[in-house]
Amino acid sequence: SQKIEQNSEALNIQEGKTATLTCNYTNYSPAYLQWYRQDPGRGPVFLLLIRENEKEKRKERLKVTFDTTLKQSLFHITASQPADSATYLCALVGGGYNKLIFGAGTRLAVHP
Amino acid sequence: EAGVTQFPSHSVIEKGQTVTLRCDPISGHDNLYWYRRVMGKEIKFLLHFVKESKQDESGMPNNRFLAERTGGTYSTLKVQPAELEDSGVYFCASSQDLSGQGGYGYTFGSGTRLTVV
Numbered sequence A: 001s002q003k004i005e006q007n008s009e010a011l012n013i014q015e016g017k018t019a020t021l022t023c024n025y026t027n028y029s030p031a032y033l034q035w036y037r038q039d040p041g042r043g044p045v046f047l048l049l050i051r052e053n054e055k056e057k058r059k060e061r062l063k064v065t066f067d068t069t070l071k072q073s074l075f076h077i078t079a080s081q082p083a084d085s086a087t088y089l090c091a092l093v094g095g096g097y098n099k100l101i102f103g104a105g106t107r108l109a110v111h112p
Numbered sequence B: 001e002a003g004v005t006q007f008p009s010h011s012v013i014e015k016g017q018t019v020t021l022r023c024d025p026i027s028g029h030d031n032l033y034w035y036r037r038v039m040g041k042e043i044k045f046l047l048h049f050v051k052e053s054k055q056d057e058s059g060m061p062n063n064r065f066l067a068e069r070t071g072g073t074y075s076t077l078k079v080q081p082a083e084l085e086d087s088g089v090y091f092c093a094s095s096q097d098l099s100g101q102g103g104y105g106y107t108f109g110s111g112t113r114l115t116v117v
Helices: none
Strands: A003-006 A011-014 A019-026 A030-038 A045-051 A056-059 A062-067 A072-077 A086-094 A106-111 B005-007 B010-013 B019-024 B031-037 B044-050 B053-056 B065-069 B075-079 B088-095 B112-116
Touching: A003 A086, A011 A019, A019 A030, A019 A086, A019 A106, A030 A062, A030 A072, A045 A056, A045 A062, A072 A086, B005 B088, B010 B019, B019 B088, B019 B112, B031 B075, B044 B065, B075 B088
Parallel strands: A011 A106, B010 B112
Antiparallel strands: A003 A019, A019 A072, A030 A045, A030 A086, A056 A062, A062 A072, A086 A106, B005 B019, B019 B075, B031 B044, B031 B088, B044 B053, B065 B075, B088 B112
16 A cells, blocks of 8 residues: 655754654655645645655755655754754655645654 | 635534635635645645646545635635534645646645534
């Protein structure tokens, strides 16, 4: 069956460290993958999109990698800050679908 | 520019009643999507409009749910009659291009929290 898996346990890190979140997928062949941030009581906010022919994408302190062989994307936040604390969702489209399918998200807590 | 607006932000209704949720997408966005998150689960797709046409309604749970998008502008999602399992947060999103593939992703509203008691 098709699955998108993100770490269900919260990730706790110290301010200033790099946070790394994982997104694994099964039985999809996504043309691209997206990452979103969600704060409590709000809708997801788009962060980055990476295409299947791109290995890495950066935006300010954010970096996303996409390995179609491993069927995995990694999301990194460097020099993390308490304001980065939120739930991060990966989402993908592909295989003939026209809609985003979301993972359950990983909650990140950055401690001062 | 104004974002995606959803109304109401919260709704508490009794089982068997009817509720209508509204979504105003970003002006000019042809693509409009409804998603739902029930307690502890991932955000799940309900349906997709391109302008006023339903492109994909494969995620609609059953015929108690009816979505419309009048004139390709705002959209409504009606639940009639509501059941307990319909409780959750209903999100609307819009995008300029299909599936946000142009690099701008989806823009989501803040959601409507529906509680059926």
